[in-house]
Amino acid sequence: xNKDYDNYVARMRKIADVEHSAAVLSWDKEVNHPKKGSxxxxxxxxxxxxxxxxxxxxxxxxILLDKLQQNSKNLNAVQAKNVEVSGKRYxxxxxxxxxxxxxxxxxxxxxxxxxxxxxxxxxxSLYREALQQMIEVKRxxxxxxxxxxxxxxxxxxxxxxxxxxxxxxxxxxxVRKQLVEFAAEIRQKSQVExxxxxxxxxxxxxxxxxxxxxxxxxxxxxxxxxxxxxxPFTTSFGPTDVRVTTRIDEHNFGSMTWSCIHEGGHALYEQxxxxxxxxxxxxxxxxxxxxxxxxxxxxxxVGRSLPYWKAHYAKLQEIFPANLKGIDLVQFYKGINxxxxxxxxxxxxxxxxxxxVLIRYELEKALLEGSxxxxxxxxxxxxxxxxxLGLDVPDxxxxxxxxxxxxxxxxxxxPTYSLGSFYAAQFFEQAKKDIPGLLEQIESGNNAELLNWLxxxxxxxxxxxxxxxxxxxxxxxxxxxxYFMDYAKAKYRDIYNV
Amino acid sequence: xNKDYDNYVARMRKIADVEHSAAVLSWDKEVNHPKKGSxxxxxxxxxxxxxxxxxxxxxxxxILLDKLQQNSKNLNAVQAKNVEVSGKRYxxxxxxxxxxxxxxxxxxxxxxxxxxxxxxxxxxSLYREALQQMIEVKRxxxxxxxxxxxxxxxxxxxxxxxxxxxxxxxxxxxVRKQLVEFAAEIRQKSQVExxxxxxxxxxxxxxxxxxxxxxxxxxxxxxxxxxxxxxPFTTSFGPTDVRVTTRIDEHNFGSMTWSCIHEGGHALYEQxxxxxxxxxxxxxxxxxxxxxxxxxxxxxxVGRSLPYWKAHYAKLQEIFPANLKGIDLVQFYKGINxxxxxxxxxxxxxxxxxxxVLIRYELEKALLEGSxxxxxxxxxxxxxxxxxLGLDVPDxxxxxxxxxxxxxxxxxxxPTYSLGSFYAAQFFEQAKKDIPGLLEQIESGNNAELLNWLxxxxxxxxxxxxxxxxxxxxxxxxxxxxYFMDYAKAKYRDIYNV
Numbered sequence: 001x002n003k004d005y006d007n008y009v010a011r012m013r014k015i016a017d018v019e020h021s022a023a024v025l026s027w028d029k030e031v032n033h034p035k036k037g038s039x040x041x042x043x044x045x046x047x048x049x050x051x052x053x054x055x056x057x058x059x060x061x062x063i064l065l066d067k068l069q070q071n072s073k074n075l076n077a078v079q080a081k082n083v084e085v086s087g088k089r090y091x092x093x094x095x096x097x098x099x100x101x102x103x104x105x106x107x108x109x110x111x112x113x114x115x116x117x118x119x120x121x122x123x124x125s126l127y128r129e130a131l132q133q134m135i136e137v138k139r140x141x142x143x144x145x146x147x148x149x150x151x152x153x154x155x156x157x158x159x160x161x162x163x164x165x166x167x168x169x170x171x172x173x174x175v176r177k178q179l180v181e182f183a184a185e186i187r188q189k190s191q192v193e194x195x196x197x198x199x200x201x202x203x204x205x206x207x208x209x210x211x212x213x214x215x216x217x218x219x220x221x222x223x224x225x226x227x228x229x230x231x232p233f234t235t236s237f238g239p240t241d242v243r244v245t246t247r248i249d250e251h252n253f254g255s256m257t258w259s260c261i262h263e264g265g266h267a268l269y270e271q272x273x274x275x276x277x278x279x280x281x282x283x284x285x286x287x288x289x290x291x292x293x294x295x296x297x298x299x300x301x302v303g304r305s306l307p308y309w310k311a312h313y314a315k316l317q318e319i320f321p322a323n324l325k326g327i328d329l330v331q332f333y334k335g336i337n338x339x340x341x342x343x344x345x346x347x348x349x350x351x352x353x354x355x356x357v358l359i360r361y362e363l364e365k366a367l368l369e370g371s372x373x374x375x376x377x378x379x380x381x382x383x384x385x386x387x388x389l390g391l392d393v394p395d396x397x398x399x400x401x402x403x404x405x406x407x408x409x410x411x412x413x414x415p416t417y418s419l420g421s422f423y424a425a426q427f428f429e430q431a432k433k434d435i436p437g438l439l440e441q442i443e444s445g446n447n448a449e450l451l452n453w454l455x456x457x458x459x460x461x462x463x464x465x466x467x468x469x470x471x472x473x474x475x476x477x478x479x480x481x482x483y484f485m486d487y488a489k490a491k492y493r494d495i496y497n498v
Numbered sequence: 499x500n501k502d503y504d505n506y507v508a509r510m511r512k513i514a515d516v517e518h519s520a521a522v523l524s525w526d527k528e529v530n531h532p533k534k535g536s537x538x539x540x541x542x543x544x545x546x547x548x549x550x551x552x553x554x555x556x557x558x559x560x561i562l563l564d565k566l567q568q569n570s571k572n573l574n575a576v577q578a579k580n581v582e583v584s585g586k587r588y589x590x591x592x593x594x595x596x597x598x599x600x601x602x603x604x605x606x607x608x609x610x611x612x613x614x615x616x617x618x619x620x621x622x623s624l625y626r627e628a629l630q631q632m633i634e635v636k637r638x639x640x641x642x643x644x645x646x647x648x649x650x651x652x653x654x655x656x657x658x659x660x661x662x663x664x665x666x667x668x669x670x671x672x673v674r675k676q677l678v679e680f681a682a683e684i685r686q687k688s689q690v691e692x693x694x695x696x697x698x699x700x701x702x703x704x705x706x707x708x709x710x711x712x713x714x715x716x717x718x719x720x721x722x723x724x725x726x727x728x729x730p731f732t733t734s735f736g737p738t739d740v741r742v743t744t745r746i747d748e749h750n751f752g753s754m755t756w757s758c759i760h761e762g763g764h765a766l767y768e769q770x771x772x773x774x775x776x777x778x779x780x781x782x783x784x785x786x787x788x789x790x791x792x793x794x795x796x797x798x799x800v801g802r803s804l805p806y807w808k809a810h811y812a813k814l815q816e817i818f819p820a821n822l823k824g825i826d827l828v829q830f831y832k833g834i835n836x837x838x839x840x841x842x843x844x845x846x847x848x849x850x851x852x853x854x855v856l857i858r859y860e861l862e863k864a865l866l867e868g869s870x871x872x873x874x875x876x877x878x879x880x881x882x883x884x885x886x887l888g889l890d891v892p893d894x895x896x897x898x899x900x901x902x903x904x905x906x907x908x909x910x911x912x913p914t915y916s917l918g919s920f921y922a923a924q925f926f927e928q929a930k931k932d933i934p935g936l937l938e939q940i941e942s943g944n945n946a947e948l949l950n951w952l953x954x955x956x957x958x959x960x961x962x963x964x965x966x967x968x969x970x971x972x973x974x975x976x977x978x979x980x981y982f983m984d985y986a987k988a989k990y991r992d993i994y995n996v
Contacts, residue, residue: 017545021519024542028522036721037739040776044522044735047515051549223534237542241535278538 004068005079009280011064012086015055016279020237022048027235027243031227057093065090078282078464085281085463092157095144107137108409115407124378124396131406132374135367138411142368151368155412159288160419162466165365167479168415171422172361174481175354180388182489183351186339187390189496194335197253199323206248209319210260214244216312217264217298218451223271232259234266234295239273239283253323254336258299265298266291268451272459281463288413290467292420293427294454300350300421301428301487302442302450306333311445334495341389343398350421351488355388360403360414368411423471425484427458430475502566503577507778509562510584513553514777518735520546525733525741529725555591563588576780576962583779583961590655593642605635606907613905622876622894629904630872633865636909640866649866653910657786658917660964663863665977666913669920670856672979678886680987681849684837685888687994692833695751697821704746707817708758712742714810715762715796716949718769730757732764732793737771737781751821752834756797763796764789766949770957779961786911788965790918791925792952798848798919799926799985800940800948804831809943832993839887841896848919849986853886858901858912866909921969923982925956928973 025045029038055061065087072080096104107130114130142151152165214226229245236242244263249255269291277283285291302308306329309316313332317324324332339349345356363380366372372380381400382393393399405413431453432438441449457474468478492498523543527536553559566573566581573581594602605628612628640649650663712724727743734740742761747753767789775781783789800806804827807814811830815822822830837847843854861878864870870878879898880891891897903911929951930936939947955972966976990996 013541014545017542018549020538021523021542021546024523024526025519028526032723034720034722034739034741036718037735040518040736040738040773043511044515044519047512048519051516220534222532224532225530237535238538240538241532243532275538 002074002079004064004071005075005083008064008068008083008086011055011061012082013279015052016238018048018052018055022052023235024237027237027245030229030231030233031245053093056090062090062094081464082280082282092145095146096141097144100140100144104137104141104409107133108407111409112404112407115401115404119397119401122395122397122401124400127401127407128374128377131377134406134409135374135411138409139368139370150365152365152412155368156415157412159413159416160467161287162468163287163289163419168361171418171479171481172358172415174485175358175418176388178481178485179351179354179488182485182492183339183341183355184390185498186351186492186496187341189498191340192334192338192495193331194338196323196327196332197335198251199253199320201250201253201320201323203248203250205319206250206253206256209316210246210248210256213257213260213312214264214267216445217261217268217447219244219264219267220271224267226260232263234263234270236270238278239271239275242267242270253320258303261303262295262299265295268298268454269294269459272455273462274460277462283462286461286463286465286470287419287467288416289419289423290458290470292416293423294420294458296420297424297428297454301424302447304337304350305442306330307439307443309333309336310443337491337495339492339496341391343385343389343391343393344402351492352389354418354421357414357418359384359388360405364406364411364414419467419479422479422481422484423467425487426471426475426480427454429483429487500572500577502562502569503573503581506562506566506581506584509553509559510580511777513550514736516546516550516553520550521733522735525735525743528727528729528731529743551591554588560588560592579962580778580780590643593644594639595642598638598642602635602639602907605631606905609907610902610905613899613902617895617899620893620895620899622898625899625905626872626875629875632904632907633872633909636907637866637868648863650863650910653866654913655910657911657914658965659785660966661785661787661917666859669916669977669979670859670913672983673852673856673916674886676979676983677849677852677986680983680990681837681839681853682888683996684849684990684994685839687996689838690832690836690993691829692836694821694825694830695833696749697751697818699748699751699818699821701746701748703817704748704751704754707814708744708746708754711755711758711810712762712765714943715759715766715945717742717762717765721769722765724758730761732761732768734768736776737769737773740765740768751818756801759801760793760797763793766796766952767792767957770953771960772958775960781960784959784961784963784968785917785965786914787917787921788956788968790914791921792918792956794918795922795926795952799922800945802835802848803940804828805937805941807831807834808941835989835993837990837994839889841883841887841889841891842900849990850887852916852919855912855916857882857886858903862904862909862912917965917977920977920979920982921965923985924969924973924978925952927981927985 022045025041025048029041029045065083068075068083069087072083075083111127111130111134114127118124118127138155139151142154145154145157147154150165152168156163156165156168211221211226215221223240224242224244226244226246228247230247232244232246234242234244244260244267246256246260246263269285273283275283309329309332313329316332327335337349339351341352341355342348345353348356359381362384363372363377366380367374367377378396378400385391385393385399403414405411431450435441435449435453438450441447458470461470465473472478520543523539523546527539527543563581563585567585570578570581609625609628609632612625616622616625636653637649640652643652643655645652648663650666654661654663654666709719709724713719721738722740722742725741725743726745728745730742730744732740732742742758742765744754744758744761767783771781773781807827807830811827814830815825825833835847837849839850839853840846843851846854857879860882861870861875864878865872865875876894876898883889883891883897903909929948933939933947933951936948939945956968959968963971970976
């Protein structure tokens with residue numbers, strides 16, 4: 001048919017093969033870990049990444065992409081979109097010279113080392129200089145990539161293509177105004193009881209329960225498996241093999257349970273791509289924010305909801321009778337939704353979580369535009385934790401050194417965590433409208449129609465739409481913070497008797 | 499220092515990275531197996547293999563190898579050997595045109611498919627035509643590669659470099675003369691009792707015992723791990739990460755135990771290569787025969803010996819008291835060394851095993867030289883099983899269709915299985931001379947000095963010597979069947995009271 005397009009597909013599949021191979025090696029490193037093998041494994045992953053990069057940036061491939069784009073009338077809509085997305089990515093990569101990429105890689109490596117050292121000493125000053133260099137590299141990168149309104153936009157585009165800092169400013173202004181106030185209101189109320197979550201929950205029983213959770217969500221165990229790792233994650237080796245990992249803390253029921261549901265949500269997205277489009281943009285995630293919307297929707301809107309536990313709580317009580325004796329469904333529901341500000345982002349409840357992200361966003365934007373110096377960063381960090389969360393930061397490890405992202409040069413990444421929750425609320429609201437009796441289905445343990453809705457409205461499209469366009473297509477408007485705010489208010493006013 | 503050599507090393511490491519990555523993907527496919535992912539996984543492995551092949555056959559790499567070989571006076575002995583081995587491999591690969599390699603790959607694929615179909619119907623005639631084409635391809639390959647005495651030599655060189663069919667003829671003439679007669683002699687004697695091996699041996703206890711076996715051999719669990727797979731195997735991702743797999747049959751104690759020791763022997767070889775020489779010939783196995791010598795030495799010369807079980811039998815009786823009650827050490831030792839002809843090679847005892855290999859060798863050599871037609875192959879197969887093992891072949895699955903090797907084009911491969919046992923006997927005899935009190939050490943559960951001996955005499959050299967040269971260096975002579983024959987006679991005359 002179209003020889004050029006066939007060649008394009010073959011190249012994309014080859015790149016995907018190499019990238020997914022690197023993912024297999026990384027997964028194995030996290031799940032299995034012969035200690036002495038880690039050094040050579042890192043080298044092997046780097047070699048594969050290098051080969052993928054060579055294949056991606058090859059001049060001949062650029063010429064092919066140009067040619068296809070110029071003759072896009074010969075392509076159908078999906079083909080044209082694939083080529084357009086690949087062409088944009090090619091052009092973007094080409095804006096960064098080899099010398100710059102190598103310098104960035106060296107800076108990442110030294111910033112990461114400095115972060116490790118600073119963590120060991122709980123001393124931000126050991127990290128400051130390296131971070132300063134990283135910020136300079138990222139400023140330079142933004143300049144090379146180009147932007148219209150703000151350098152932040154250039155970096156954000158890596159994680160949330162098409163989204164702008166102007167949109168983020170609006171969203172986080174709402175967070176600052178409405179959510180901060182609402183959280184403060186809740187913190188006035190008497191606290192819910194959740195000590196039953198910290199009794200002894202034996203490993204094997206938790207593991208089996210986790211497998212049941214995933215099956216019930218619709219995760220396909222013939223196209224993946226769950227393993228144990230230190231930090232839970234999802235990784236794809238192609239839509240027919242999407243792996244999840246979890247962790248088990250025998251003295252914290254929540255540690256596995258909601259990470260299991262969270263990763264399951266990510267995995268359902270990856271399992272939902274068309275296998276026949278393997279390697280093409282149409283079978284890849286739109287953005288980190290949309291990816292996170294899938295995990296958050298399952299984790300919070302479903303997995304921390306009363307209807308969900310109406311379906312599963314009786315069984316849970318059977319599995320752990322001693323721990324949950326005398327705890328009725330509503331008590332359980334309240335306990336698993338306890339709201340309490342904390343210093344560590346990853347341990348946060350679903351309300352305060354967004355203040356953590358807000359703080360990162362404010363700081364990294366100011367750093368990029370030069371209105372804040374790395375010198376003053378820790379002080380600004382601590383000031384904001386006091387102001388937004390009412391907390392004093394006792395040491396840098398519980399403060400500015402807690403996240404690895406900046407050390408890896410991931411600036412513009414944090415907002416996608418919040419976007420995930422906000423999209424999730426908006427999508428779930430729409431799903432309730434589109435699926436008659438959705439909550440009753442969930443109450444009866446049936447999530448099939450919800451999954452179908454996600455498949456049909458989101459998964460199946462891959463990168464065919466931008467996040468903004470997809471959100472508008474599904475819900476009639478672009479991302480709107482009110483959906484999250486309404487969800488949060490309804491849920492937590494009920495739980496905390498506001 | 500020597501820029502060319504550095505470039506050579508970098509290229510070899512890159513190739514090794516890609517090849518070992520493919521090994522990780524294949525390992526994962528066998529150990530974990532999300533069913534739906536197998537098709538794309540096969541494609542990913544093929545892509546990596548293709549990339550490794552491109553890197554290996556790149557013209558620029560050939561020019562570099564030539565240059566290094568012409569200026570080999572600038573290299574030390576190890577460097578010169580690395581370059582020599584790589585140069586030979588390059589020249590060899592270049593003898594096969596891309597068109598031929600693709601045709602061979604297609605033939606392999608269709609022969610494998612035919613083998614699968616024939617197995618399902620237990621009907622050799624469904625396989626015959628495809629095998630005929632495979633034999634023709636292998637004849638052509640031998641011609642392209644070139645040989646002096648016999649086309650078999652050209653193919654054997656892939657698996658046992660430097661070894662010749664003339665040497666094999668001599669060895670198998672000895673097998674035919676001495677071993678056939680000796681086996682017949684033993685079959686006259688009253689059979690040993692081994693029913694205690696087929697009692698119920700619980701999975702977890704076997705698994706734990708297997709781990710202990712590996713630890714006791716000196717397998718480094720910080721540089722590898724054991725997993726379960728259908729067929730046990732060893733695979734290396736580099737000397738600092740060498741994985742083994744095993745299987746457990748709760749009604750057959752031997753199924754796991756000696757496969758564990760066997761794979762452990764392979765793994766010790768791979769763990770014994772110098773990590774700093776990763777990717778270079780000096781850190782790779784000499785040949786399949788030498789690799790198999792390491793597994794067989796541990797499995798049979800050590801793992802089925804009386805001294806070994808003197809060390810471990812008391813513990814085994816503690817683990818499985820009911821099964822081994824009233825079975826004393828000597829009874830156990832006799833039972834695990836039962837000699838009985840069988841139709842299936844992989845289930846054979848250590849004497850009859852070599853008749854299976856002998857039959858493959860006779861047949862494939864005759865096929866290659868054209869003195870036997872594929873048409874008559876099954877008949878010839880069955881005739882030989884009657885003559886050498888005294889067995890009638892009831893159907894093709896228990897006969898000519900039992901092995902996958904020919905379907906994969908692995909002709910010249912089988913003899914390396916026997917070479918392994920023969921080398922093992924010769925090496926172990928030498929180790930006994932070199933290590934005072936070796937058997938007493940083994941009796942006391944201490945295998946450290948044996949492992950050191952293998953490391954110092956074999957592992958550390960990688961491909962520095964050919965198998966012939968290494969054998970002569972260690973034992974003062976090239977491979978000599980008498981060592982195996984003497985070992986077999988001494989052991990089995992004792993067990994069977996000949």
